[in-house]
Amino acid sequence: MDIVSVAFRISCATFELGVEMWRSAHGGLEMTFQKPEGPERLENRIRALEFFSGIGGLHYGLEYAHPRSEVVAAFDINEHANLCYHHNFGLKPTQTGIQTLTPKAVDKLQANCWLMSPPCQPYTQGGKQLDDKDPRAEGLLHLIELLGLVQTPPEFVFVENVPNFELSRSRKLMVDKLDELGYEIHEFLVTPLQFGIANDRRRYYLTARRVGLANDSSREGKYSEHATIHTTPWPKSIFGKTMENAPQPRMLSEYLEDLDDTTLYKVPDVYITKRHKFRFDIVNPSDRRCSCFTKAYGSHHVIGSGSFLQTDKFEKPHNFDDPTDLLDLGLRFFTPTEVARLHAFPVDGEANIHQFLDGGVPAASRHKLIFPPNLTTIQKWRLLGNSLNCRVVGVLMRDVLFKMR
Numbered sequence: 001m002d003i004v005s006v007a008f009r010i011s012c013a014t015f016e017l018g019v020e021m022w023r024s025a026h027g028g029l030e031m032t033f034q035k036p037e038g039p040e041r042l043e044n045r046i047r048a049l050e051f052f053s054g055i056g057g058l059h060y061g062l063e064y065a066h067p068r069s070e071v072v073a074a075f076d077i078n079e080h081a082n083l084c085y086h087h088n089f090g091l092k093p094t095q096t097g098i099q100t101l102t103p104k105a106v107d108k109l110q111a112n113c114w115l116m117s118p119p120c121q122p123y124t125q126g127g128k129q130l131d132d133k134d135p136r137a138e139g140l141l142h143l144i145e146l147l148g149l150v151q152t153p154p155e156f157v158f159v160e161n162v163p164n165f166e167l168s169r170s171r172k173l174m175v176d177k178l179d180e181l182g183y184e185i186h187e188f189l190v191t192p193l194q195f196g197i198a199n200d201r202r203r204y205y206l207t208a209r210r211v212g213l214a215n216d217s218s219r220e221g222k223y224s225e226h227a228t229i230h231t232t233p234w235p236k237s238i239f240g241k242t243m244e245n246a247p248q249p250r251m252l253s254e255y256l257e258d259l260d261d262t263t264l265y266k267v268p269d270v271y272i273t274k275r276h277k278f279r280f281d282i283v284n285p286s287d288r289r290c291s292c293f294t295k296a297y298g299s300h301h302v303i304g305s306g307s308f309l310q311t312d313k314f315e316k317p318h319n320f321d322d323p324t325d326l327l328d329l330g331l332r333f334f335t336p337t338e339v340a341r342l343h344a345f346p347v348d349g350e351a352n353i354h355q356f357l358d359g360g361v362p363a364a365s366r367h368k369l370i371f372p373p374n375l376t377t378i379q380k381w382r383l384l385g386n387s388l389n390c391r392v393v394g395v396l397m398r399d400v401l402f403k404m405r
């Protein structure tokens with residue numbers, strides 16, 4: 001080992017000791033990190049950029065994960081999503097394609113954290129899987145390039161996408177770039193069901209934390225040479241903080257609104273009768289699981305877009321061979337508020353169970369999700385179908401990305 005790397009390691013060890021002392025003095029709950037340009041400099045605030053911001057699922061997750069965090073700029077091309085984002089956070093997302101962002105513009109924002117949930121269509125199973133050749137991957141590919149071009153790469157990166165992304169060329173490009181720039185990387189494929197939430201939405205997540213310098217030869221091995229996608233029942237167990245059992249999801253009844261009039265959400269008979277012998281995805285209020293809501297939920301695309309809720313004739317066995325036999329089950333769509341609860345968005349009051357719960361203790365996020373009054377129900381479903389589970393994001397950010405505990 002040459003003298004320069006010995007000196008670097010000693011300075012890192014001294015720095016880590018300082019961080020540990022600082023941590024214990026602050027009850028082990030504070031986050032510390034190192035600025036790449038000077039290991040002695042401590043910071044404890046997160047200034048995030050939210051790319052592909054939608055209705056801000058990553059923003060809510062960040063607020064849960066870190067008490068001193070702010071999103072300093074958001075970017076999305078969807079007008080309705082931006083309306084909603086502005087309505088709730090008071091921050092107007094930039095409505096231009098992410099592929100047009102220059103390194104200078106990004107540097108100017110002085111952010112130390114990049115959050116991104118790029119479009120999933122290039123990777124979706126059943127889709128064309130054009131991957132990096134799909135024009136919708138352009139924004140993500142541009143961000144990967146920007147990582148190497150900005151003067152100060154972010155300390156933290158968080159990515160969300162669909163299963164199958166882990167096999168893509170786009171993911172490889174991203175991991176290679178993060179590896180090259182000295183990030184510690186973790187990848188996950190997990191579902192809210194594993195976090196005690198009654199909704200199945202298995203997703204890919206990546207956390208990257210900058211621990212070294214670009215092309216740092218003293219780092220042992222590249223992540224990509226031993227990459228692991230964590231799929232364990234409770235991700236904390238990976239990091240030595242085992243939870244005995246993943247919490248059992250609550251019954252769907254606990255997520256439901258008390259509706260005076262359900263006709264607005266009734267599944268039209270024609271959606272049911274025209275699908276002969278199709279096994280509809282029907283759940284009832286005592287179930288502890290419903291399936292993933294996509295942006296087609298509430299439309300006539302009933303296959304694979306999300307569960308229908310049965311509200312009547314619970315004792316009656318379903319006969320899927322005769323769709324008319326399903327018409328008296330009182331099938332309705334989950335309302336946008338119910339979907340938002342199942343995605344762990346903070347739609348209710350602070351002490352409500354639908355807020356983030358941690359060991360039974362509600363952890364409030366600073367902003368609520370309230371849809372602007374001019375959005376239609378179908379627009380709300382679309383936005384929610386594109387969004388994500390804020391609690392899963394919050395836990396992964398808190399425990400893995402920021403190592404808050």
Ligand SMILES: C[S@@+](CC[C@H](N)C(=O)[O-])C[C@H]1O[C@@H](n2cnc3c(N)ncnc32)[C@H](O)[C@@H]1O
Pocket residue numbers: 052053054055056057058075076077078081096097098099117118119120136138139383386387388
């Ligand atoms: C998977 S959704 C992310 C949703 C978000 N995480 C949320 O909680 O609502 C992808 C978002 O990227 C936006 N988008 C797609 N291509 C974009 C581009 N080139 N530049 C900016 N935004 C883009 C879409 O409008 C959509 O809102």
